[in-house]
Amino acid sequence: MAWNEPGGNGNGQDPWGGGDKRNDKGNRGNDQGPPDLDEALRKLQDRLNDLFGGSGKKSGGGGGGSSPAGGSSAFIWVVLAVAVLAWGGMGFYTVDQQERGVVLTLGKYSETVNPGLQWNPPLIDEVSIVNTTRVRSHDHQALMLTEDENIVDVAVTAQYVVADPKAYELSVRDPDGSLSNAAESALRHVVGSSEMHSILTEGRETLAIQVQERLQRYMSDYNTGISITQVNIKNAQAPSQVQDAFDDVIKAREDEQRVKNEAQSYANGVVPEARGKAQRMLEEASAYREQVVSKAEGESKRFTALLTEYEKAPDVTRERLYLDTMQEVLAKNAKVLIDVEGGNNMMYLPVDKLIQNNGSRQPAVTSGNLRLDDQSLRSVTNQVVDQIRQSQATTRREGRQ
Numbered sequence: 001m002a003w004n005e006p007g008g009n010g011n012g013q014d015p016w017g018g019g020d021k022r023n024d025k026g027n028r029g030n031d032q033g034p035p036d037l038d039e040a041l042r043k044l045q046d047r048l049n050d051l052f053g054g055s056g057k058k059s060g061g062g063g064g065g066s067s068p069a070g071g072s073s074a075f076i077w078v079v080l081a082v083a084v085l086a087w088g089g090m091g092f093y094t095v096d097q098q099e100r101g102v103v104l105t106l107g108k109y110s111e112t113v114n115p116g117l118q119w120n121p122p123l124i125d126e127v128s129i130v131n132t133t134r135v136r137s138h139d140h141q142a143l144m145l146t147e148d149e150n151i152v153d154v155a156v157t158a159q160y161v162v163a164d165p166k167a168y169e170l171s172v173r174d175p176d177g178s179l180s181n182a183a184e185s186a187l188r189h190v191v192g193s194s195e196m197h198s199i200l201t202e203g204r205e206t207l208a209i210q211v212q213e214r215l216q217r218y219m220s221d222y223n224t225g226i227s228i229t230q231v232n233i234k235n236a237q238a239p240s241q242v243q244d245a246f247d248d249v250i251k252a253r254e255d256e257q258r259v260k261n262e263a264q265s266y267a268n269g270v271v272p273e274a275r276g277k278a279q280r281m282l283e284e285a286s287a288y289r290e291q292v293v294s295k296a297e298g299e300s301k302r303f304t305a306l307l308t309e310y311e312k313a314p315d316v317t318r319e320r321l322y323l324d325t326m327q328e329v330l331a332k333n334a335k336v337l338i339d340v341e342g343g344n345n346m347m348y349l350p351v352d353k354l355i356q357n358n359g360s361r362q363p364a365v366t367s368g369n370l371r372l373d374d375q376s377l378r379s380v381t382n383q384v385v386d387q388i389r390q391s392q393a394t395t396r397r398e399g400r401q
Contacts, residue, residue: 141155
């Protein structure tokens with residue numbers, strides 16, 4: 001009967017057992033316990049040797065190779081090398097051109113890295129990437145009280161960039177929240193010191209500039225690392241309950257401004273024309289003055305010359321003056337009526353008939369007046385004098401009778 005024949009009676013015929021049936025049961029019970037750690041490491045080392053082309057020596061084969069303790073040590077070094085490589089590889093990262101990296105070493109600020117390929121030891125350094133060129137915006141809207149005690153609904157947009165990555169990441173816990181609170185404060189301060197009409201009309205640009213300056217001052221005081229690039233007034237209007245009334249007021253003011261502009265435009269067209277006319281009148285008056293003065297000076301010189309000639313030849317000059325005067329008088333009148341001294345009748349002298357009867361040369365006509373030469377004038381004058389004398393003689397005879 002074989003030693004392991006089924007149904008054996010456990011007579012202890014196992015050649016390696018050497019013990020009784022009770023001991024066999026005890027050995028089988030030990031085989032079912034937890035695996036040995038050295039055995040497991042040895043098996044893993046064998047598999048790695050097969051995988052990396054090792055010598056094929058089986059640590060468990062007892063072929064006279066390295067001992068199990070030496071193989072475990074090499075494996076541990078390999079695992080450590082792989083772990084170190086993996087750990088080192090995890091530390092590489094890239095910073096874009098628009099970004100900056102804020103590095104914390106064991107929770108303490110270390111440096112701010114520039115764009116490019118960077119490496120920091122993982123689990124030791126912590127890197128925060130911050131975009132420093134992207135323009136961000138924050139909208140804010142609220143009902144606010146103005147200086148003249150009116151309520152206005154103002155909406156603004158603040159555009160900003162991160163100018164200081166270190167301050168943005170480390171100085172303030174919530175820089176964007178701080179920006180919101182600062183925008184509320186700055187806007188209320190500026191609106192509270194402005195009148196409503198200015199905010200609703202031409203004062204918007206000034207309001208935006210003042211809010212930007214004050215908001216930037218707040219951000220600098222808080223050391224948030226934020227730079228305010230621009231503040232825009234999106235909307236500024238009265239509350240909806242009174243919007244219609246304010247629209248009417250604004251329209252009336254616009255009409256007022258339009259009428260003022262029209263009046264100014266009319267004045268700009270009329271005033272230069274009036275000034276031109278005034279200047280022309282001044283120049284005409286000046287020319288008339290020069291003309292009168294020149295004429296008076298000419299008359300004065302003429303009188304002086306005539307006086308000189310009169311002193312030289314009084315009779316000739318007197319006759320000449322008489323002829324000139326008669327020439328001037330008769331040239332202007334075709335008929336002459338003379339009041340005879342001592343008579344009751346008016347003597348009529350048809351000068352034009354006398355000229356025709358005189359047979360003299362035809363008179364010249366200058367500017368509608370008759371112009372006689374000296375001989376004709378003297379002849380007509382003599383006839384007139386004769387007529388006057390005859391009339392006076394007739395009057396005297398009638399007086400004697």
